[in-house]
Amino acid sequence: xxxxxxxxxxxxxxxxxxxxxxxxxxxxxxxxxxxxxxxxxxxxxxxxxxxxxxxxxxxxxxxxxxxxxxxxxxxxxxxxxxxxxx
Numbered sequence: 001x002x003x004x005x006x007x008x009x010x011x012x013x014x015x016x017x018x019x020x021x022x023x024x025x026x027x028x029x030x031x032x033x034x035x036x037x038x039x040x041x042x043x044x045x046x047x048x049x050x051x052x053x054x055x056x057x058x059x060x061x062x063x064x065x066x067x068x069x070x071x072x073x074x075x076x077x078x079x080x081x082x083x084x085x086x
Contacts, residue, residue: 012064019043021051021062028055 024039034056041064042048050070052063065073076082 015043015049016062016064019049019051019064024051026053026058 019041021039021041024041026037026039029036029038034054036052037055037058038050038052040048041051047067050065050067052065054060
């Protein structure tokens with residue numbers, strides 16, 4: 001069996017640095033406890049991106065999704081793609 005030695009590519013590194021999250025209105029998935037927060041961030045390229053972060057680490061990693069990536073994710077949630085096995 002061969003080991004995949006390809007490098008991990010962060011295709012949104014430049015975009016994340018260009019998004020202004022300082023005034024972002026973050027929304028919690030759950031009202032209490034450690035949870036995921038999300039916001040919609042308009043960019044100068046005319047696209048509104050979706051950003052996610054962990055509520056316990058607001059200065060930490062922010063995941064950024066394009067509108068089509070976000071739509072695909074939501075469709076997967078609705079279709080049960082991420083449900084735990086019974």
